[in-house]
Amino acid sequence: MNTATAPPAPLDAGPPGPARRTGPHALDVTDVRPLTADTAAVTLDVPAALRDVFRHRPGQHVTVRHHRDGAELRRTYSVCPPPRRPGTLRLVVKRAGPGGFGEHATTRLAPGDRLEVWPPAGHFAVPELPGAHHVLLAGGTGITPLAPMAAHALRRDPACRVSLVHSARTAADALLADEMAELKDEFVDRLTVLYVLTREDPGSGAGPLARRLDAAGLRRVLTAVDARPGPGTAFALCGPPGLTDTARRVLAEWGAEPSLVRWESFTSGDGPARPPEPAGPAPEAGQARVTALLDGRRRTATVLPHDPALLDALLRTHPDVPYACREGVCGSCRAKVLSGQVTADRQHALDEADLAAGYTLVCRARPRTPEITLDFDA
Structure with missing residues (x-):
């Protein structure tokens, strides 16, 4: 009898597996390839035992933890699979500043x-809408989730059309341009790619879209x-919050269907993350108790008056609680409020439907009631 071993399934094939969110996994770097003067594509090997854990949908992101000078830094990066490289993760990383x-x-x-x-993790994705025209707008490294989303939509739905608009400083800064050209060759009748070059030399021949991508x-x-x-x-x-906020306003005025406008913002900050303040004596007044459900396990913490957010209280005794940017942008610390009430600063990663359903970003939320229960698994 002849037998054969099936090749490993691509990490983006099918629905995500039961990912363990309670801590990171150590993955080996197999390739670091410069893309532009300040970005590189980092490819990681995913062992067979972790293939289900790292199975993902186009548009999802991962959090990377890095230690430097005794401080912990967490950053989120969209998964941007390399073409024809099953069993790997690729992250496009930009140098935003020193020390990060x-x-x-x-x-x-x-x-x-x-x-x-x-x-x-993450819920950013194109909607299941047969025969739709998907208009994807990327600013800078915002192309990294949108490129795989475009490919996925075109291959999944032969009746759909995709228009991808990428705003970059110059033609040399347009990430993944070669891969988008290959995708265009594959779907020449159904894919349109436009580049808006904000700092290109006017004499370069870049055309009428060589300008700032403002409302006009x-x-x-x-x-x-x-x-x-x-x-x-x-x-x-x-893209950056300024771009996504402007685009959402323009689309609302233009008459776009609100439920069909999806967005994800990112921050360009890359400095060291602020560590949680250590627990110490504190007056009873103003304290609150938070209970968090994560991966089916229950965690509790006391929120002290000086805690900037619920996240700081949870991290004192539960360092596996997910977070990354601390600016309400990445959405890694999204949780549903099951009981009690919170107040929060602006939460870029949540839309009106999320807020109406009771979700909050723990990095931005403060207690309004003495007892709060959060569900990170919801």
């Missing part, structure tokens, strides 16, 4: 190094890709 993980990854990280990586520029883009308001057009936006 981006600087380390683009200047010192090398094959053979190991990174601590949490399993994929966004309206020109909608016209250029023949996007029409209504239930057949869906939008996905990823």
Whole structure:
């Protein structure tokens, strides 16, 4: 009898497996490849035993933990699978400033190094809308979740159309341009790719889209890709908060279906994360008790008056609680409030439906009641 071993399934095939969120996994770096002057593609090997844990949907992200000078830094990166490389994760990392993980990854990280990586998370995705026109708007490294989302939509639905608009400083800064050109060759009749170059030399021949992608520029883009308001057009936006906020406002004025506008923002900050303050004597007045459900386990913590957010209280005794940016942008610490009440600063990663359903970002939330129960698994 002849037998054969099936090749490993791509990490983005099928629904995500039962990812363990209670801590990171150590993954080996297999390749670090410069993409532009300040970005690099980092490829990680995923052992067979962790394939289900790291199975993901296009649009999801992972959190990477890095230790430097005794401080812990966590950063989130969209999973951007390398073409025809099953069993790997690829992250596109940008150097945003000195002392952060981006600087380390683009200047010192090398094959053979190991990174601590949490399993994929996030809800950013194109909607299941047969025959839709998917308009994807990326700013800078915001292309990294949108590129795999475009490929997934085109391969899943032969009746759909995709228009991808990428705002970059110059043509040399346009990430993944070669891969998008290959995808365009594969789906020449159904994929449109436009580049908006904000700092390109006017004499470079870049054309009328060589300008800032402000509200007026966004309206020109909608016209250029023949996007029409209504239930057949869906939008996905990823970039800095200023870009996504402007795009959402323009789309609302233009008449886009609110439920078909998805977005994810990111922060460019890359400095050391602020560690949680140590527990110490504190007056009873103003304290609160928070109970968190994570991976089916119950965790409790006391929120002290000086705690900036619920996250700080939880991290004192439960360092496995998920978080990354601490700015309400990445959404890693999203949890549902099951009982009690919280108040929170602006939470970029949540939309109106999330807020109405009772979700909060623990890095931005403070207690309004003495007892609060959160569910990270919801």
